[in-house]
Amino acid sequence: MGFTLEGPVLEGAFVRLEPLGHHHADGLAEAAEEDRDSYRYTWVPRREQVGAYIDTQLGRAADGRLAPYVQVDRVKGRIVGATSFWEPRPWPSGEGLCAIEIGFTWLAASAQGTGVNTEAKYLLFRHAFENWGVARVDLTTDARNARSRAAIASVGASFEGVLRNSAGSWVPGEEGRLRDTAVFSVIAEEWPERRTALEARLAGVRERRASGGTPGPSRTRS
DSSP: OOOOOOOOOEEOSSEEEEEOOGGGHHHHHHHHTSOOGGGTTSOOOOGGGHHHHHHHHHHHHHTTSEEEEEEEETTTTEEEEEEEEEEEEEOTTSSSEEEEEEEEEEEOGGGTTTTHHHHHHHHHHHHHHHTSOOSEEEEEEETTOHHHHHHHHHTTOEEEEEEEEEEEOOSTTOTTOEEEEEEEEEEGGGHHHHHHHHHHHHHHHHHHHHTTOOOOOOSSOO
């Protein structure tokens, strides 16, 4: 039997990942219209584009290519961004899932540096490795996006190199141009160590919050 890509609700202490639906439109629009300075290399819809954005993501989901999520800040009870599993790749036998990518990720400015990104990646990694049994999880970004590259490295993904002219640019004004793509990954053999490190990092965030510390935006989206 082949693999069907379906993303369940994934919930942690700081973030809940809910499968994307049209009922999330207003919350996504509010999150997308926060300070957009960090979105230079990441396409994030404007308020008036959110409906079409959801239609596009749900269309990819219907084709089996994508499992889109909204990211909900559990403390504030509001949507703060989006992410997805996508590009599932089966084992050569066609049975089960060999690899998958985490992508289409963005966070509102107010959620950056708060632990939301770290926990979201932890939940996605854990589900991919421990429920689907993948051998590899990919993460990619525009090679020029230093902020995103630092955030990906901060959750334990290994940098593998740059694929030149590998995908269409998402930068406004660069429509029709190609970008260089920085490729990162975590593989199954690394996951136990990466899991321990991420859990320790999240425990630190919980301790800071409990002691009254207020995480804020940082250059690496922790």
